[in-house]
Amino acid sequence: MAISLRSVIPVWIAALLGAIAVGVFALPGTLTWIPVVMAGAVLLTFAIQLSLARKEGLVERIIASLGGALVVLVIATGVLVWIGLSTVTTISVSFDL
Secondary structure (H helix, E strand, O other): OHHHHHHHHHHHHHHHHHHHHHHHHOOOOOOOOHHHHHHHHHHHHHHHHHHOOOOOOHHHHHHHHHHHHHHHHHHHHHHHHHHHHHOOOOOOOOOOO
């Protein structure tokens, strides 16, 4: 189990850092970079898992890595949407006929 967590948690941390970077650097209201962060998590997962010499539990480690990254990004997306919705200002236009 210790090897599993050592190979899973870095992917979760990378997903969290990627989500923070999207929140800081992306234009307000655009979340198009979140799928790019998930793609990076997929590549990082395979790089880590294939670098290990242990093949037992490969599928479980991959599922744990990607599932955790997905949960992190779903929560981050919800937070970013909530922040974006709370900062939106509405403009009312009235037409006098």
